Amino acid sequence: MLALIILALLVIPWAGHAQTVRISYAGTSGYNVPLWVTHEAGLFKKQGLTADLILIGGGSTNIQALVSNELRFANVSGSAPIQAAFQGADVVIIASSYNLMPYSFVVHRDIRSPADLRGKRIAISRLGGITEVAGRLAFEKFGLGPKDMTFVQAGPDSPRIAAVQSGEVAATVIAPPGLFAATSLGLKVLADLGDLGVKYPTAVMVSTRSYLAQNRSAVKKFLIAFVEGLHLYVQKKDFSNGVMQKYTKLSNQEVLSKSHDYFVKNTMLVPLTDPIAIKNALPADKASGRGVEEFYDNSLLQELVNEGFVEGIAKKLR
Numbered sequence: 653m654l655a656l657i658i659l660a661l662l663v664i665p666w667a668g669h670a671q672t673v674r675i676s677y678a679g680t681s682g683y684n685v686p687l688w689v690t691h692e693a694g695l696f697k698k699q700g701l702t703a704d705l706i707l708i709g710g711g712s713t714n715i716q717a718l719v720s721n722e723l724r725f726a727n728v729s730g731s732a733p734i735q736a737a738f739q740g741a742d743v744v745i746i747a748s749s750y751n752l753m754p755y756s757f758v759v760h761r762d763i764r765s766p767a768d769l770r771g772k773r774i775a776i777s778r779l780g781g782i783t784e785v786a787g788r789l790a791f792e793k794f795g796l797g798p799k800d801m802t803f804v805q806a807g808p809d810s811p812r813i814a815a816v817q818s819g820e821v822a823a824t825v826i827a828p829p830g831l832f833a834a835t836s837l838g839l840k841v842l843a844d845l846g847d848l849g850v851k852y853p854t855a856v857m858v859s860t861r862s863y864l865a866q867n868r869s870a871v872k873k874f875l876i877a878f879v880e881g882l883h884l885y886v887q888k889k890d891f892s893n894g895v896m897q898k899y900t901k902l903s904n905q906e907v908l909s910k911s912h913d914y915f916v917k918n919t920m921l922v923p924l925t926d927p928i929a930i931k932n933a934l935p936a937d938k939a940s941g942r943g944v945e946e947f948y949d950n951s952l953l954q955e956l957v958n959e960g961f962v963e964g965i966a967k968k969l970r
Contacts, residue, residue, distance in 0.1 A: 671870055672702040673724040676714045678732075679707075679777060680808060680900045681827040682911045683750040683855035685892060686919065687727045690881025692895045699873035709807060710778035712736070715743060715858070724863060725874060729782035730853025730933045734947055738935070742860045745930075745948035747875060747923040749882060750855035753845040754915065755786035758834045759823040760816050766794035766842065772822035775806040775815045782854060785933075786825045789850070790843050809900075813837065829902055829911035836907060846914075851929040856948075864949065872952050879953075879962060882921050883969050889916075922962050924950050 673696070677684045688705070690696060696703035706723070708714045711732025717723045719741050733743045763769060769791075776783035784803055791801055804821055806812045809830030815821045816839055823842070826834055835841060857878065864871050885892045893908040902908060925948040934942065956962055 670697070670700050670702045672704065673870070673874065674704045674706060674722065675725045675727070676706045676708045676717060676723050677727040678709065678711050678714050678729070678781070680830070681754070682829050682896070682915045683754060683827065684727060684899070685896050685915065686749055686882045686885040687878070688895045688899050689885045689892050690878050692898070693881060693884055693891070695877040695880050695884070696874070699877045701870070701873055701877065711781045715741065718743060718858060718860060724859060726858045727855060728858060729785070730856045730930065731782055731785055733856065733858045734930070734933050735780070735935070737947055742862055743858055744861045744864060745853065745856045745925050746859050746864065746871065747857040747878060747953060748853050748855065748925040748929065748948070749857070749920050749923040750915065750918060751851050751853060751920065751926045751929040752918050753786055753789065753848065753850055753852045753854060754827045755783070755825050755845045756827070756831050756841045757787075757790040757823055757843045757845070758816060758826050758831065758839045759842045760819055761838070761840065762819070763822055763840070763842065766796060769794070769796065769822055770800045773802050773804050775812040775821040775824040776803050777807060777812070778805055779803060783825045786845055789845055790825065793843055793848070809833070813839070828914045829896065829900055829907050832907040832910045833902060833904065836904065851926060851932055853925065853929045853933050856925070857923070868952070872955070875952050875956065876961065879921075879923070879956060880965050882919060882923065883965050886916050886919060886921060887969050921966070922953065922957060924953050
């Protein structure tokens with residue numbers, strides 16, 4: 653009898669051994685959907701991980717929580733961990749699911765040309781985050797300089813859209829699905845940064861090097877779940893849109909559908925970090941003498957490719 657009990661303990665998964673991991677995301681833009689899909693489909697649980705998803709506005713705040721060991725993983729734009737690494741933080745990018753700039757410059761109806769933006773207020777989610785980076789890139793495209801604009805922190809998509817509608821600010825920088833919500837309200841798109849084709853680590857998964865070194869198996873399980881989630885996101889549009897609706901609180905099905913179509917065409921099913929995207933995110937005044945490989949680690953994802961996992965999951969979900 654004792655032998656049978658021992659055998660049962662060995663072969664039956666023990667629920668108490670599930671490892672809890674806290675995972676944050678920095679906003680409700682559409683490039684966060686693959687993470688939400690992974691969680692809602694139970695894929696973290698499938699790998700023995702009990703995941704807690706937490707919304708924390710602003711990339712730098714997410715990184716602070718990560719290095720304080722309040723989180724294990726954070727889904728943010730690449731600028732946040734890169735800036736932190738320059739300051740000596742123990743952070744590393746372990747996956748990159750979106751390597752283009754999916755932001756558009758949306759303006760009040762009174763703005764008819766880039767010249768009308770001089771001296772105006774521009775709403776962004778948070779200073780130092782990707783919306784500020786996108787805003788500066790847009791101004792550069794317009795032939796304007798940093799002194800021609802004033803950035804105002806205004807939080808998530810909805811209050812920024814409302815601020816543009818009311819005329820409190822002249823413009824905002826926004827990604828789908830918020831972009832399509834804004835245009836459905838009659839706001840104008842002055843420029844789509846995605847059309848520029850500039851590589852940029854817009855959506856990256858970050859951990860700490862110490863956690864990666866000490867818990868490599870857990871990080872690999874996390875990435876197995878995330879890669880399967882990426883494939884599910886791409887191939888199961890109705891499920892993905894339902895998840896997007898839950899997290900963004902948007903009910904307009906056309907907006908949700910357009911957002912999925914916008915992101916899915918450039919989402920990385922094998923989220924290996926692109927060194928060119930990392931290079932483009934390096935601060936110009938700090939980049940000299942630093943190799944891009946210092947900021948990311950593709951080794952676990954490469955293991956999954958070499959082991960045939962990625963090919964297998966693609967076949968399974970077809």
